[in-house]
Amino acid sequence: MATLKSYSMCSPRLNYGDSYKRNAKWRSPRAAVIPNFHLPMRSLEFKNRTSSESIKSLKLITAIKTPYLPDGRFDLEAYDDLVNMQIVNGVEGVIVGGTTGEGQLMSWDEHIMLIGHTVNCFGGSIKVIGNTGSNSTREAIHATEQGFAVGMHAALHINPYYGKTSLEGMVSHFERVLSMGPTIIYNVPSRTGQDIPPRVIHTVAQSANFAGVKECTGNDRVEQYTENGIVVWSGNDDECHDARWSHGATGVMSVASNLVPGLMRELIFGGKNPSLNAKLMPLIKWLFHEPNPIGLNTALAQLGVVRPVFRLPYVPLSLAKRVEFVNLVKEIGRENFVGEKDVKVLDSDDFMLIDRY
Template sequence: MTASENTLTLLNKHGKWKAGNCLCNYCHFFHFHQHLFHSHASNDVVLLNILMALLKTSTTLSFRATAFPLHGHTTNTRKLHWKPTQAALTSSFHLPMRSFEAKNRTSTDDVKRLRLITAIKTPYLPDGRFDLEAYDTLVNLQIENGVEGVIVGGTTGEGQLMSWDEHIMLIGHTVNCFGVKIKVIGNTGSNSTREAIHATEQGFAVGMHAALHINPYYGKTSLNGLISHFNTVLPMGPTIIYNVPSRTSQDIPPQVIQTLAQSASLAGVKECMGNDRIKQYTDNGIVVWSGNDDQCHDARWGYGATGVISVASNLVPGLMRELIIGGENPALNSKLMPLVEWLFCEPNPIGLNTALAQLGVARPVFRLPYVPLPLKKRMEFVNLVKGIGREHFIGDKDVQVLDDNDFILIGRH
């Protein structure tokens, strides 16, 4: 009997399926993930960790529910003084981790030393599910080319198009398969503080080394609200704050970051506001990664950035390592600039998804609303690959121009 089946047997034995909250959905949850990860029987440990993480979440819910007096109770309620539980009252309260959840924990200082981090792509099967074989190949190629960390389920990895079930399971899968070779940073941020708390608890429970957190978007908040939002998740473990106003429509100003830097868990900032902003932080001892591939060389060698969280390294990880770790290299930076400009001619990850399909390392499957670049741009990419050299790109197939009808667009999955 597998670890996952043992867990289910224990839950059934103790009647947990009939509890009054989300535990009744665990059986469906488990079978969903068996289906999602059908080709990876080794993920039983991850499934066990996920179930324990969700048990903690549901326990928190039951704490809150039972804190209220029961309806129709014979006790004179006028003499009762309701006391909220710590979980309901204190934003920084988190249920303790179990020993197996701590095995992959890393220090904030370890995260601060990472120089090249890839915002890894999530490939899909024709029915819209994760293509784990292609995903594992992509991550292995990052490791082989000296990349030091991966962001799982970020903007590039299309976390915004995943359910939280998919999201946490992909983090767990990455940790289980690659966590001893590369740092796994889970994008568990949300514009909802409640979601960010639960996702981050579950991400650390399945072993991620650090969390990436964006500021609340759409329903924007005040600067004090930003500080309160981030302070609810910082105590859980090493954290990178992500500032990308082009997507959130709200800048995280330096005074907010300087306040958050008082926490020992703040690893640093992924900053997309340019190199002058980066220098403001590095002059004050705050670790920063450039979030812009077109500025990362100068950010690293001229403005004090520790490194880059890169999209381009999905395609040319070896060249990006040389650019960020191998020393100042303006000639290589200039050589890569046409590729970077092509990648971002439309909102990321449209260009990357198109490129990986043309290189034959990912199926040409897009989850809507993303669609491939037009034919003219697809032809341009072939010329870019030839100009830089096919040997510098991942994969071993010839680059090709795909026709419109080669692509599969998935709306419902």
């Protein structure tokens, strides 16, 4: 063991008396953090409110859009109308502040406020899943703590992105947040830059709070999990029909259901329906022509459901794509889309791009 050495210092030497031992052995300080001491979600109130089992049964979950006012703040009136449209059309859950809802552009105060607002207004009618994931374990813990405190039914957690980590680090990250309440793990390597391999999922699936996986790598992976009793939701609208009816997926976490919730419910609940799937495919391909949520934001604005306000760096689709969307609505039927206004092609000048909010 290394020993402390005496060094000359500029400041006067303090007199500690005879008890001071210049050559005393160095001891590392004891850890100040008690494992899981920071996790308060142990109350009976919390346990009675939600469980992973109540989440596992959900089939149609919408990754809900967040609308904005011209000054960039949340348009809660438009948001409430949009969530109500989901409930009326049979959607069972919403993901609040996910990629589609632009959680990446929110402050954590905004994020938790919107989760709490959704619970307060709709928590009795629909399951509220808060995206409280982060590439920082500390932030993920803090946000998840707050999300459950304001009443969300489950958390959605992505693997640490950009900086990434080892597989062991991934497991440790997920274990910390899983201990707080019902949790869905979200695997989307195209955004994080790192796949969550099955051995990580099988390890964390031992937790009672593990509800399942939102999987975006394809239906081979979906089937691999379902064959082993793990609940999976497809994260890809273009694959969700086959995932549900041919590969054992429980359902879908959908972007398209923002626009056509009734048709998506029919697709997920009504049995194999290749003709409906084919009918929706041009719309789904249009939605993802540019990175999500650019297409969705443009579509909802042209349907008159939200104001045409974009928080940068998102900007609307090109005029040609905006015209294409109007034609798609006419082909599929305006009555199948949310909102009551006529769909129209918006001019570029109709859109507001907000860089400070």
